[in-house]
Amino acid sequence: MSELPEITDEEMDTMIPMARHYSVVILREGPEYGSPEAKPIIWEHGRRNFALRAAGALAVVMPVEDATDVCGVGIFDRSVEETTALMSDDPGVQAGVFTFDVHPARGFPGDSLPT
Template structure:
């Protein structure tokens, strides 16, 4: 993209210290993904995601819509330990429909999804 704004070293040095810690979850298809009982479990997993969003724990939830084993990405406003504990209690994980990995990440104040895709 040639129309990107120029970002100077000074701007980067000013922004980097403002990064905040988050946890990123990569949700993958588990051994029971695609089974007859998985659909209702996935529905309850989604309901729980909405509750986690409403509680402020899950900042961004991104269901993945391709044909890979990655089913979703979540950005949690919690530390690794808390996020791992939350995911271990997920109905989809408990039922073997999903597995997950948790990674530490940093995000910048004001980062957000645009209201409408470009």
């Protein structure tokens, strides 16, 4: 990695108050994750994620690709309570394919993934 740019105290003082509240979801394997019925349910879970993105509720969705029980991470532009309600209605959660945790977080508007 190349040398990092210097960030002054003044820049920090300007940026920190701009942080907004978001919710982070950690999606995990549920008891039905490996069942034969899971694949079409996971497909519908993905379709719902695309709809949540299109509606502006789910800012970042990231499937996790390692050998742990973590299946994905999502950043919601909603309160913890609203995000919990949205996730409780997820078809994968309702079918026991996934479980989830919701965490309050702060981030900077305009942050994005590199293209």
